[in-house]
Amino acid sequence: xxxxxxxxxxxxxxxxxKWQQIWAESGLFRVPDxxxxxxxxxxxxxxxxxxxxxxxxxxxxxIPLDVVARFKRMQGxxxxxxMGWDAFGQPxxxxxxKQGRNPGEMVSEYAANYKRQLxxxxxxxxxxxxxNSSHPDYYRWTQWFFLLLYRRGLAYRGTAPxxxxxxxxxxxxxxxxxxxxxWRCGTTVEKRPMPQWYFKITAYAERxxxxxxxxxxxxxxxxxxxxxxxxxxxxxxxxxxxxxxDTIRIFTTRPDTLWGATFMVLAPEHPLVERLTxxxxxxxxxxxxxxxxxxxxxxxxxxxxxxTGVFLGSYAINPVNNQKxxxxxxxxxxxxxxxxxxxAVPAHDQxxxxxxxxxxxxxxxxxxxxxxxTSETLQQAIPDQGTxxxxxxxxxxxxxxxxxxxxxxxxxxxxxxxxxxxxxxxWLISRQRYWGAPIPMIHCAQCGIVPxxxxxxxxxxxxxEKYQPTGTGESPxxxxxxxxxxxxxxxxxxxxxxxxxxxxxxCSSWYxxxxxxxxxxxxxxxxxxxxxxLPVDLYSGGAEHAVMxxxxxxxxxxxxxxxxxxxxxxxxxxxxxQGMLLAWTPGRRVSAAEAGQTGxxxxxxxPIEDWKVLKPEERLTIPEDQxxxxxxxxxxxxxxxxxxxxxxxxxGADSLRLYILFAAPFEETVxxxxxxxxxxxxxxxxxxxxxxxxxxxxxxxxxxxxxxxxRAGLNADERRLxxxxxxxxxxxxEDIENFRFNTxxxxxxxxxxxxSAFRNALASTTPTATQQLLIxxxxxxxxxxMAPVTPHMADELWSQLGKPGSTLEQMWPAYxxxxxAEEQITIVVxxxxxxxxxxxxxxxxxxxxxxxxxxxxEKVRAELNxxxxxxxxxxxxxxxxxxxxxxxxxxx
RNA sequence: GCCGAAGUGGCGGAAUGGCAGACGCGGUGGUCUCAAAAACCAUUAGGGGCAACCCUGUGUGGGUUCGACUCCCACCUUCGGCACCA
Numbered sequence: 001x002x003x004x005x006x007x008x009x010x011x012x013x014x015x016x017x018k019w020q021q022i023w024a025e026s027g028l029f030r031v032p033d034x035x036x037x038x039x040x041x042x043x044x045x046x047x048x049x050x051x052x053x054x055x056x057x058x059x060x061x062x063i064p065l066d067v068v069a070r071f072k073r074m075q076g077x078x079x080x081x082x083m084g085w086d087a088f089g090q091p092x093x094x095x096x097x098k099q100g101r102n103p104g105e106m107v108s109e110y111a112a113n114y115k116r117q118l119x120x121x122x123x124x125x126x127x128x129x130x131x132n133s134s135h136p137d138y139y140r141w142t143q144w145f146f147l148l149l150y151r152r153g154l155a156y157r158g159t160a161p162x163x164x165x166x167x168x169x170x171x172x173x174x175x176x177x178x179x180x181x182x183w184r185c186g187t188t189v190e191k192r193p194m195p196q197w198y199f200k201i202t203a204y205a206e207r208x209x210x211x212x213x214x215x216x217x218x219x220x221x222x223x224x225x226x227x228x229x230x231x232x233x234x235x236x237x238x239x240x241x242x243x244x245x246d247t248i249r250i251f252t253t254r255p256d257t258l259w260g261a262t263f264m265v266l267a268p269e270h271p272l273v274e275r276l277t278x279x280x281x282x283x284x285x286x287x288x289x290x291x292x293x294x295x296x297x298x299x300x301x302x303x304x305x306x307x308t309g310v311f312l313g314s315y316a317i318n319p320v321n322n323q324k325x326x327x328x329x330x331x332x333x334x335x336x337x338x339x340x341x342x343x344a345v346p347a348h349d350q351x352x353x354x355x356x357x358x359x360x361x362x363x364x365x366x367x368x369x370x371x372x373x374t375s376e377t378l379q380q381a382i383p384d385q386g387t388x389x390x391x392x393x394x395x396x397x398x399x400x401x402x403x404x405x406x407x408x409x410x411x412x413x414x415x416x417x418x419x420x421x422x423x424x425x426x427w428l429i430s431r432q433r434y435w436g437a438p439i440p441m442i443h444c445a446q447c448g449i450v451p452x453x454x455x456x457x458x459x460x461x462x463x464x465e466k467y468q469p470t471g472t473g474e475s476p477x478x479x480x481x482x483x484x485x486x487x488x489x490x491x492x493x494x495x496x497x498x499x500x501x502x503x504x505x506x507c508s509s510w511y512x513x514x515x516x517x518x519x520x521x522x523x524x525x526x527x528x529x530x531x532x533x534l535p536v537d538l539y540s541g542g543a544e545h546a547v548m549x550x551x552x553x554x555x556x557x558x559x560x561x562x563x564x565x566x567x568x569x570x571x572x573x574x575x576x577x578q579g580m581l582l583a584w585t586p587g588r589r590v591s592a593a594e595a596g597q598t599g600x601x602x603x604x605x606x607p608i609e610d611w612k613v614l615k616p617e618e619r620l621t622i623p624e625d626q627x628x629x630x631x632x633x634x635x636x637x638x639x640x641x642x643x644x645x646x647x648x649x650x651x652g653a654d655s656l657r658l659y660i661l662f663a664a665p666f667e668e669t670v671x672x673x674x675x676x677x678x679x680x681x682x683x684x685x686x687x688x689x690x691x692x693x694x695x696x697x698x699x700x701x702x703x704x705x706x707x708x709x710x711r712a713g714l715n716a717d718e719r720r721l722x723x724x725x726x727x728x729x730x731x732x733x734e735d736i737e738n739f740r741f742n743t744x745x746x747x748x749x750x751x752x753x754x755x756s757a758f759r760n761a762l763a764s765t766t767p768t769a770t771q772q773l774l775i776x777x778x779x780x781x782x783x784x785x786m787a788p789v790t791p792h793m794a795d796e797l798w799s800q801l802g803k804p805g806s807t808l809e810q811m812w813p814a815y816x817x818x819x820x821a822e823e824q825i826t827i828v829v830x831x832x833x834x835x836x837x838x839x840x841x842x843x844x845x846x847x848x849x850x851x852x853x854x855x856x857x858e859k860v861r862a863e864l865n866x867x868x869x870x871x872x873x874x875x876x877x878x879x880x881x882x883x884x885x886x887x888x889x890x891x892x
Numbered sequence: 893g894c895c896g897a898a899g900u901g902g903c904g905g906a907a908u909g910g911c912a913g914a915c916g917c918g919g920u921g922g923u924c925u926c927a928a929a930a931a932c933c934a935u936u937a938g939g940g941g942c943a944a945c946c947c948u949g950u951g952u953g954g955g956u957u958c959g960a961c962u963c964c965c966a967c968c969u970u971c972g973g974c975a976c977c978a
Contacts, residue, residue, distance in 0.1 A: 220896055220973085227895080230977070252978060265978090307976085332976045342978045351976060423977060543972080580972095662916070663904065667897095669971080670904085677904075680917060683930095690931080743906070746915035753915090760932080828911050833959040835911055873958050879910050883958045 010689035012652030012682075016792040020119060028806055029124045031080050033517075034532060040077035041533050042069045043512055043572075045541030045549070046131075048086045048504075049110040051095065052636035054117050056656065057581035059644050060670065063660045064578065064741055065540050066123045070788035071736045073124075074812040080533050081124055082515040084131035085111045088139070089504035090168065093435035102463075103435045104134060121644045121653045122791050124808070129518045133507035138514065139437035140458035141524035142506055145556070146429075146440055147451050148563060154200045157449065158426070164192035169432070169473065191293065194473055197439055197500060199427040201555045205229050206420075207569075208554055217575040218667075221546045228547045230423025235407045237416035239264060239343065242315040242324055246272060251338030251421050254348065256398075256406040258320045259391040260366035261343035262356065264327045265309060267335040268292040276327055278313025285310050285329065292331040307332055307355040318343075319415045320391065330355065338421055346381065353381040365389060367398045427552060429502050434464065434476040436501030444488035444495040453489050459497070475499040508549055509556040512536050512571060530566055539572040542580070550575075576739055579668040582631040583640035587613045589628055613638045631671055647678050654790035655682035661741035661789060684749060685793060691756050692782065692797060695775045698767050699801060703776035710770045717761060718774055719823070724754040725778055726820035729813060732785055748785060755782070781813055828879035829854045831863045839880075847874055854880040 023029065044065050047058070054062075069081040087107040096103035111132065118125060131138055149155040167187035201208075209229050212222045234253035241248060248264060266273055268289045277285045288310040309330030316327050332351055333342055346356035346363045356363050363375035367386030388396045392409070396402040410416040430439065438459040440452035452459055462483045466476065477483050477499040488495040510524070517529035550572070557571040589611060611630060614622065616639070634641050647656040658681035664670045700706075714722065728751040735744030755778055767775060780801060787794040787807035794807045822843060827850055829837040836859040841850060851872055854860060860882055870885035 223896075224973070227974070232977075234978080250978080254978080330976095332978095334977075337977045339978095344978085349978070351978080421977085546973080665905085668905090673903095676917065684916085687931090742904095743915080746906075749915055756932090826911075830910080830959070833910090833957090838911070871958065873910095875910055875959095879959090881910080881958055 010686050010793075012654060012685070012792070013649075015796045016122070016648070016653050019792045019795045020122065022795075023124075023806070024119070026806075027128075028808060029081070029126045030128055031078065031126045033529060035078040037076055037078040039080065039533055040069075040072045040538075041080045041536045042072065042538045043080075043082065043515070043536045043540070045539075045545060046084045046086045046133075046508065046511055047114070048089060048091060049107060049114045050091065050636070051106070051110050052641065053110075053113050053643060053645075055581075055634045055641045056644055056647060056660070056672070057634040059121060059656065059660050060581050061540055061542070061578040062118065062123055063121065063657050064666055064739070065538070067657075067661065067741065067788045068538060068736060068739075070124055070791060070808055071733075071812065073808055074784070074787065074810060076811065080129075080515065081126060082129040082131075082518075083115075083118065083123075083125040083127070084129075084511060084515070085114075085133065086504060086508055086511075087111070087132050087134035088436045088501075088507055090431075090433065090435070092134075093433060094168075096435070107132070107134060117644055120648050121656060124791075129515050131511060131514055131518050133437075133504075133511060134435070136458045136460055137521060139461075139507065141514070142437045142502065142510070143440040143452075143457050143459060144454060144524060145510060145560075146437075146502065146506070147454065147457075149199055149559060150441075150451055152559065152563065154203065154559060155429070156198055156200060157195055158198045159193060159195050163189045164194070164473070165189055192473065194432075196428055196430040197441075197498075199429050199555070201427045201552070202422060202424050204555050204558055205231065205422045205424050207558055208424075208551065211554060211558070211570050215570050215573060215575070217572075218577060221543065221550070221575065221577065224546045225551055228424060228551065232421050232423075234403075234419060234421060235410055235416045236339065236419045237319065237343070237410065239316040239319060241272075241276065241327075242317055244276075244314075246275065248272060248316055248327070248341050249339045250341045250343050251419065252343055254345065254403065255410055255416060256388070256393065256396075256403045257345040257348045257366045258318065258343065258406070258410075260345040260347045260364040261318050261325060262323075262346060262362050262364055263325050263344045263352075264316050265330045265333045265342050265344050265352075265355070266312075266327065267333040267340040268329045268331055269335040270329070270340045272341075273312065273329055276312045276314040281311060281313035285312060288329065307351060307358060309355060309359070311359075326361070328355075328359075336425060337423065347375060347378065348381050348383055350381040350383070353378075366391070427505075427555075429506060430500040431503050432473055432475040432499075433501055434461070436503065437461075437506065438477065439498045439500050439502055441498035442486060442488060442495045443498065444491065444493060446493055447488055447490045447495075450488055450490050450495070456489070461501075475501060477501070505549060505552045509553045510560075512539075512553070513560075513566070527565070534566065535568045535570060536572045538574050538576070540576045540578060543577040546577075576666065578666055579664065579670060581634055581670045581672055583634045583638075583642070584629050584671065584673045585613055585632050585638055585640040586619070586627040586629055587611050588618070588622060588626065613640070615639075634672070642672065642675075647675065650675065651678045651682040652685070652792075654793050655679075655685055658684065658745060658790055662745040663742070665742055666739045684752070685790060687756070688752055688782070688786070689793070691752065691759055692779060694759055695755075695779055696800065698772045698775045699779050700772050700776045701802065703773045703780070706769075707773045707777060710773060713770065714774075717758065718770065721754060721758050721774060721778065722819050723822070724751050725781055726815040726817075729781065729785060729815040730820055733812065733815075736788065745789065748789070751782070751785075783807060784810055784813055825877055827854070827877075829857060829860060830879060830881040831860055832884055833881060836860060836863065843877065847876060850874070851880055854882060 042065055044061055047054075066081070069079050073079040085107065092103045092107055096106055099106070115127065115130075133139065133142070146155060165187050209226060209231060212225060232253050234251055235255040236249055236251050237255060237258065238247040238249050240246075248266070250264070252258075266276075273285070273289070288308075307330060309328040312327045312329060314327050315324045317323070318325055333340065344352040344355065345366070346352040346361065347365045348367065353363070355361070363378060365373065365375050365378070366388055367382055368389045369382060369386040382398075384398055386398050388394050388398070388402070393402060393406060396405070407416070407418040411418065438461060440457060440459045442450045442452060444450050462477070462480055464476065464480060466479075477497075484496050484499060486495055486497050487493065513525050513530055513534060516533040517525040520526055520529075553571055557566070558569055560566045561569045611628065613632070614627065632638055632640065644653070644656055655678050659678045662681065663677055728747045731747040732744045735741065735747065762771070783794050783797045783801070784807055787810070791807065798805075798807045798810075824840045825843050827839040827841055828835055829839060837854075837857045839850065839853055839857070841853070851874060854872075855869070863882075863884060867884040869882060871883040873881040873883065
């Protein structure tokens, strides 16, 4: 039936180019600020635009969200689907330094390339709302928010020792230290004291925890945030130091074991260490502190190493029994958690137990699991069993309730108080870097720290020749006199500007608000715009941002809520994480020694354990049978990137979109070996194209008027086609809604198969009037169903039906439940749980009739022989299970 | 070590207590063609049988149930996250 006329060829290149141009020229994706339609805000994590451009890995997130955005728009929502650039930060700066270029210029160029690529796959972003976090008209407001936090007492300067990366020559947040190493460059992190700006996120710990119960996020992400916040209930108790006025405050989750505290341990960095060290112990203590400082985080955090520590020479008094107990320092106690000091209860804490055994410190049992148990026979600590055997609570069980009673008792006695402690630490916002938003603060000799007045914002990043880190730990901005020298806004005296810039997470903590009102130059956003668009209804990105970005953004949102700027407390109502895309990558085994070397920076990829990606020259010199392939993430440095451009060129953007959706569930990791899947998608689209054009001559524009009258007269095949059509319409809609794109696409394929069979059955006969109406309904509905998924082809076919405009402006068709209903259902007949037969019945067949038919069918009768029916289990609409039992002996 | 997710044909995957393998890839056979490609049709978990059919089968071993890929217990493997948190 097909012919070779030009219009019958699926020329995806011409079609995609044509429609992308029409969409751009007509402003199809521009979203009105206000509308009578309900709003829907669909957002993807805004990317840092790198020179490598986007790979099909990025598409794994952007394409599905575009499908949802388009679908929602067809459902009648006013959809905000924006995109922008997370342009500040160390990667951009490092790249700029390497290339000797201006980072701003570079980022703009890279962003333009991203934009081109995203347009090439037909993503429906409203580019009129594009934002760039490194533009002054954006970071002006980032600075404005800094001042807001400062005014509310949530930005402060701290001087605690910070993580120092000697490679990046910059401080790192605790969150940015991965396994003791810089998360960017992998260099081992050192400690160095430096005055820093912090945001007091810990003040919001409880609300950040509580808010998690109100949002639709993956449970795994919520759990990670809960763990990160790390709430634990316990008590603070003061231990007086023997023969001194000093007291040591400790935090414990187990105040009920106070009676078993036989020593104390301070972190080596604890401020009291100096004073509590007796002269005879000083040499050893100093040596230990130095050793602990030299140790990397990695070494200190190894859980399985032998506990070490040093006695300070001083004693503390256990407040519950006035026992004199020795004070130690040990590196397993961390200054950053609790109070940096612990009471040690060897009988009930395994770490304390190991320490006590090693240094021959007495062990006192507070709980006993049997009456004869002694501390001498103890093999390991008893954390959560037994009955208390001393003190005023003797006889109490080892439970949370006992802990609570003891806390109450401590408060009554004035010995301690119940407290809630969090693992969460304040957010280090300072960066000693050039490429970030300058912190809008001024240091005045007279007035101290003074905020830059709002009307003087933005504090502009000065153009600069050299933005290499100074190496002294100060920002490159410190080397620019024109920037540093200013006058105090309060007293007018000469003053110095703060030279630290803000870390990138500041920019990304509010960008979702700016999209609502991106060009506002009087305020960060208008109340009206944010009230209409926010919160984000659907947010999607990689799970690697599970904690940091998503926690910081939630924190800012709560602060803005408290400041009365917005009316919601959680920024992202629904969150989804897309799976990774891994590429099958050739490499070679390397020796442990070679893998351990850092190597030169231009090396093809970081070593992954004992394996390295092949460099281009190695691909020529090493024979292929010695290549060892592995699945690794697509990245430019690994030389395994496949770009959407090349896929679009070869198979079409619609084919790529279809493939990404169909390959695997959204959350799953996809393994990329070759373009076979995209090719298959292209084949499917060709098939649709062909079938559709074969039937196109029978299309009647007036089918909606005439179809209802013919419904009663349809034959079985005709009803079958309609049924499949409306079932597909239903399933595809549900699947897009629930992020089950792969089965949604499968449904489209099933319908296509059905339509193909219908076409084949027509053979060369002319369809009846009724059949023409059915064909018309199918052709038009199919185009609309494909619109969110393969928008270029859908718009082309739409125009070939003689209709104006874009499918995006059409309503998503409602399915007819009666048409989608099954006429016959299959009832499975089981005997003892094994399938023996199937019955075709009308859906409304009474249950008794079905059971009678089941018992009556030949297969069941054959099994019945010599047995009796014990029971019949019926599941309406699904199955009948006949449970047989051997006849009782003697009856046979 | 702890927490989480997952394990199904040759491959990607479908089915969340009720027909295991939808849909697609790959394979096989056929139609069309001088031939090939494309397309179309049929077939495709494994084993047995001429056949109708029968048996086995969702990482391994147990359990619950009329019935288990699905729920429970133990273990194995893979991936992700966290790691002395007092």
